Amino acid sequence: MKTQQEIFEILKAQYPDFITTQDTEANELAIEVPALQINSVCQFLASNPDLLFDSLILLSALDDANGKKNSEADGSFEFDGGTLSVIYHLESSKLRHKVVLKVVVPREKPEVESVSSIWQHADWEEREAYDMIGIIFLNHPNLQRILMPYDWDAGFPLRKDYKNPEFYMGIKVP
Amino acid sequence: MSIKTEHMVLNMGPQHPSTHGVLRLEVELDGEIIIDVKPHIGYLHRCFEKHCEALTYPQIIPYVDRLDYLASMYNEFGYVVAVEKMLGIQVPERVEYIRVIMGELQRIASHLVAVGTYGIDIGAFTPFLYCFRDRERILNLFEMTCGARLLYNYFWIGGLSHDIPPDFVRIAKEFVQDFKGTLKELNNLLSYNKIFVERTANVGILSVETAINYGITGPNLRASGVKWDLRRDDPYSVYSKLDFDIPVGQGLQGTVGDCWDRYYIRVLEMEQSVKILEQALDQIPEGNVQEALPKRIKPAEGQIYTRVENPKGELGYFIVSKGGLQPHRVKVRAPSFVHLGIMGELCKGHLVADIIAVLGSIDIVLGEVDR
Amino acid sequence: MIYDSLIELLKWLSITGPAASAIAAFINSIFPVVFIIPFALFAVYLERKVSAHMQDRLGPMRVGWHGWLQSFADILKLIQKEDVVPAQADRWLFNIAPVLAFVGSYAAFAAIPFTSTYVGSGIDLGIIFIVAISSLVVASLLMAGWASNNKYSLLGAMRSAAQIISYEIPTVVVILTLLCVTGTLSLYQLSENQTGNIFNWMIFGGYSGGWQKFALIPFMLVGMVILFISTLAEVNRTPFDIPEAESELVAGYHTEYTGMKFAMFFLAEYANMFAVSAIVSALFFGGYQSPFGYVGKLLGISWLVPFEQLFWFTMKGMFFVFVQMWLRWTLPRLRVDQLMNMCWKYLIPISIANFLIVAFLMAL
Numbered sequence: 009m010k011t012q013q014e015i016f017e018i019l020k021a022q023y024p025d026f027i028t029t030q031d032t033e034a035n036e037l038a039i040e041v042p043a044l045q046i047n048s049v050c051q052f053l054a055s056n057p058d059l060l061f062d063s064l065i066l067l068s069a070l071d072d073a074n075g076k077k078n079s080e081a082d083g084s085f086e087f088d089g090g091t092l093s094v095i096y097h098l099e100s101s102k103l104r105h106k107v108v109l110k111v112v113v114p115r116e117k118p119e120v121e122s123v124s125s126i127w128q129h130a131d132w133e134e135r136e137a138y139d140m141i142g143i144i145f146l147n148h149p150n151l152q153r154i155l156m157p158y159d160w161d162a163g164f165p166l167r168k169d170y171k172n173p174e175f176y177m178g179i180k181v182p
Numbered sequence: 183m184s185i186k187t188e189h190m191v192l193n194m195g196p197q198h199p200s201t202h203g204v205l206r207l208e209v210e211l212d213g214e215i216i217i218d219v220k221p222h223i224g225y226l227h228r229c230f231e232k233h234c235e236a237l238t239y240p241q242i243i244p245y246v247d248r249l250d251y252l253a254s255m256y257n258e259f260g261y262v263v264a265v266e267k268m269l270g271i272q273v274p275e276r277v278e279y280i281r282v283i284m285g286e287l288q289r290i291a292s293h294l295v296a297v298g299t300y301g302i303d304i305g306a307f308t309p310f311l312y313c314f315r316d317r318e319r320i321l322n323l324f325e326m327t328c329g330a331r332l333l334y335n336y337f338w339i340g341g342l343s344h345d346i347p348p349d350f351v352r353i354a355k356e357f358v359q360d361f362k363g364t365l366k367e368l369n370n371l372l373s374y375n376k377i378f379v380e381r382t383a384n385v386g387i388l389s390v391e392t393a394i395n396y397g398i399t400g401p402n403l404r405a406s407g408v409k410w411d412l413r414r415d416d417p418y419s420v421y422s423k424l425d426f427d428i429p430v431g432q433g434l435q436g437t438v439g440d441c442w443d444r445y446y447i448r449v450l451e452m453e454q455s456v457k458i459l460e461q462a463l464d465q466i467p468e469g470n471v472q473e474a475l476p477k478r479i480k481p482a483e484g485q486i487y488t489r490v491e492n493p494k495g496e497l498g499y500f501i502v503s504k505g506g507l508q509p510h511r512v513k514v515r516a517p518s519f520v521h522l523g524i525m526g527e528l529c530k531g532h533l534v535a536d537i538i539a540v541l542g543s544i545d546i547v548l549g550e551v552d553r
Numbered sequence: 554m555i556y557d558s559l560i561e562l563l564k565w566l567s568i569t570g571p572a573a574s575a576i577a578a579f580i581n582s583i584f585p586v587v588f589i590i591p592f593a594l595f596a597v598y599l600e601r602k603v604s605a606h607m608q609d610r611l612g613p614m615r616v617g618w619h620g621w622l623q624s625f626a627d628i629l630k631l632i633q634k635e636d637v638v639p640a641q642a643d644r645w646l647f648n649i650a651p652v653l654a655f656v657g658s659y660a661a662f663a664a665i666p667f668t669s670t671y672v673g674s675g676i677d678l679g680i681i682f683i684v685a686i687s688s689l690v691v692a693s694l695l696m697a698g699w700a701s702n703n704k705y706s707l708l709g710a711m712r713s714a715a716q717i718i719s720y721e722i723p724t725v726v727v728i729l730t731l732l733c734v735t736g737t738l739s740l741y742q743l744s745e746n747q748t749g750n751i752f753n754w755m756i757f758g759g760y761s762g763g764w765q766k767f768a769l770i771p772f773m774l775v776g777m778v779i780l781f782i783s784t785l786a787e788v789n790r791t792p793f794d795i796p797e798a799e800s801e802l803v804a805g806y807h808t809e810y811t812g813m814k815f816a817m818f819f820l821a822e823y824a825n826m827f828a829v830s831a832i833v834s835a836l837f838f839g840g841y842q843s844p845f846g847y848v849g850k851l852l853g854i855s856w857l858v859p860f861e862q863l864f865w866f867t868m869k870g871m872f873f874v875f876v877q878m879w880l881r882w883t884l885p886r887l888r889v890d891q892l893m894n895m896c897w898k899y900l901i902p903i904s905i906a907n908f909l910i911v912a913f914l915m916a917l
Contacts, residue, residue, distance in 0.1 A: 036484065036485050036486055036487065038485075062391075062394050062395065063394050063395070063397060064397060065397065065487075065489075065496070065498065065515065066487065066498055066500060066513070066515045068500050068511075068513035070502055070510070070511040070513070071511070073510070095485075095500070097487055097498075097500070101394050101408065101410065104415070108487075127395055127396075127397065128392075128395050128396045128397075128523070128524075128527075129395065129396050129397030129520060129523065131523065132519065132520070132522075132523045136519075140231070153224075154223060154224060155223065155224040155227045155552060155553070156224060156227065157224070165229065165232055166231060166232060166235075166511075168235075190704065192704050192705075192708075193704075198803065199803060200801060214708070214889060301885065304885040304886060305791060305792070305794070305884075305885040305886025306883070306884060306885040306886075307604070307608070307882060308604075308607055308608050308882050308883060311608040311609060311610065312608070312609065315609055371883075372885075375884070375885060377792055377884055377885045377886070377887055378885045380887070380888075380891055381885060381886075381887070381888055381891075533888060533889060533890060534708065534801055534802075534889075535795075535801050535888045535889060536888070537801070538801045
């Protein structure tokens with residue numbers, strides 16, 4: 009049983025290059041991990057005998073909506089710049105401790121390494137994150153839409169600047 | 183001479199009697215042997231998470247009902263616990279007890295549907311109606327409390343919409359008494375039926391490692407032999423004051439973690455729910471259920487992940503607030519969504535009929551899968 | 554025999570030769586239809602009521618007193634339904650399959666004695682004829698499954714072909730066992746032999762007399778159970794309704810059928826239910842024979858006896874139909890491999906062993 013802070017210290021010692029900060033503004037602490045290192049960090053977390061994070065509870069993606077807002081005449085808007093983030097809640101079923109990781113990626117190039125090779129559960133969760141927010145998971149075995157139609161090309165619905173298309177396959181979208 | 187053979191692709195659903203809703207399974211078959219099963223979901227996608235971003239916190243509760251529509255009370259439970267934690271509200275003891283009572287009644291109702299429809303999947307129709315007879319009595323209890331039978335909007339942030347009516351405790355106790363007998367009836371009719379056991383034992387065996395790797399929780403994980411129940415391991419509400427056991431699968435008829443175990447664990451959990459209900463109905467204190475209702479629900483900036491033990495598994499709400507009246511992001515960890523991911527793994531190498539047995543045993547509700 | 558009386562009647566009308574035979578045979582063959590159709594309607598109603606009462610509900614209550622007209626309403630509905638044929642179906646086979654299914658089950662009634670005065674055809678190989686002709690159903694199911702051009706139908710048809718052919722083996726072995734004891738294959742002869750009282754029924758060792766009669770009782774019981782199980786499988790009833798297992802194969806071979814064509818399959822199913830019940834009762838439970846003796850004989854009214862026999866025949870048949878329904882609404886469904894295992898690993902060896910023991914007993 010380790011606290012988030014202790015796990016943070018272990019990670020900091022293991023990866024001094026890139027793990028430096030914890031996101032403290034939220035009332036849930038989250039260790040920030042670079043997008044292209046998440047797989048190796050998770051591999052370490054899953055296999056280290058002191059940590060043994062064998063279960064991914066939740067993978068959620070969100071639009072931080074912190075870019076420059078370009079409003080248009082009809083009230084819709086688009087973000088220019090800003091970030092998207094992916095949040096990982098991990099738990100060890102054997103040692104019963106939890107940790108929260110956070111990956112922040114720029115909106116223009118939302119590429120994150122997939123962790124589905126470590127936890128099968130991530131397969132569908134990552135597909136959902138791709139479907140809804142548009143995070144592109146590198147090395148994912150089958151990255152396609154899951155809840156929306158496979159050929160949905162009007163963007164990613166849970167982004168704050170998402171606009172409903174007028175037509176989908178010739179049918180008017182209400 | 184070699185004969186050219188090809189695999190047959192069979193589409194099960196979206197309209198199919200046993201997919202428990204609008205689910206499409208793309209099944210690749212070699213004769214009757216399953217090579218692969220690919221679930222295709224999203225037919226019931228109702229943009230729940232998108233809606234939440236445009237609604238205030240109390241307005242979300244009716245939407246939450248519609249996730250797992252067989253366990254609406256428990257969905258509300260999880261949501262209000264999360265928001266109360268964000269706001270830092272302590273709710274009165276009476277409210278907590280009523281919530282636990284409603285939650286456990288809902289658990290019984292949900293498991294009754296799971297067990298009953300599982301009977302149908304295997305081909306026994308009669309137990310289903312026996313289960314529904316009892317579920318009807320639970321729904322009547324809910325109806326007398328809040329006026330609704332399926333989607334309640336009963337749990338409010340910081341309290342409840344109504345106090346329980348004066349007769350409630352008496353009628354609930356009568357139900358609990360009768361229900362013990364009904365469970366025995368169900369066991370005699372279905373659980374130990376030779377054909378039923380033949381069909382379900384040693385089918386779709388889920389090992390502990392696979393289960394944890396796939397994020398399986400709730401009864402399905404316990405059926406594989408892991409004693410993991412959030413009511414005990416990450417307690418919320420007043421569960422820590424109540425005495426109950428956590429049944430785990432023991433492989434009584436076959437191997438630990440087979441379909442029969444997953445079925446039987448639900449029967450055992452109903453027994454434990456009865457035990458909790460008996461205690462809670464006796465201990466329920468007096469009080470005002472609405473005294474802690476906050477005037478203004480506007481959580482401070484931040485994020486939170488809280489989880490409860492829904493009848494299907496671990497139901498979690500990840501809520502991000504930017505300090506407004508509406509949440510910035512609500513992400514639901516829907517147990518059914520997670521559990522459906524394991525279909526392909528469990529079905530491989532079995533026969534067509536086993537798809538139904540496996541799908542029924544993991545007990546999904548498509549309202550929650552697709553959100 | 555009604556057939557002979559008809560020939561006499563026609564002779565009186567100065568019709569003789571092949572024409573007379575044809576007319577008499579035609580009229581003779583009307584009787585089972587008159588029996589089957591009302592029976593099927595009633596059986597559908599009975600099935601609904603039996604299932605409803607087993608499941609703590611009421612069943613149909615609106616159409617007529619306690620819903621007794623419900624089946625007629627259903628038939629009216631089915632007649633009005635549009636006849637849908639899938640675009641890619643093999644039209645010819647698709648249309649002929651339901652007719653063939655009904656023909657198979659209807660032809661089986663030819664050799665079943667309804668009373669001592671009526672049997673469609675008194676052929677000596679009656680029971681073997683029934684087994685043979687009811688195999689026609691397999692062809693029709695395969696046709697339906699193949700012609701529908703639907704994967705569920707095809708799977709259902711394949712399963713039912715395998716199932717029905719496998720389960721014919723234990724059926725025939727049990728029939729051979731009876732042949733050992735009685736020396737006849739004619740159901741009429743068999744039923745006639747079991748007359749007198751209830752202890753002359755084959756289930757109680759038959760009319761053979763002597764110590765063998767008592768020695769035979771347990772083996773007859775085993776034979777009866779095997780025959781009942783395997784005939785249950787031949788008519789695709791739960792727990793053997795795998796070809797149409799609605800929870801996995803939607804409706805099996807008749808998924809694509811609508812309206813009257815579907816009704817034909819339905820009719821054939823219920824006719825089959827009665828046919829196998831009649832066979833079980835004719836082989837083991839005295840057929841049309843009364844368990845006690847006849848009121849007609851007691852009072853000296855000879856024309857009453859056939860009606861009494863028809864009553865007993867219907868009652869015994871209905872009882873087994875009821876047992877089939879009872880099983881259907883209690884038991885889950887087997888899986889296809891378990892079904893085959895049960896046939897090849899249990900029923901066939903047991904029935905053969907039973908046959909050998911009975912043959913040995915009879916040889917002593």
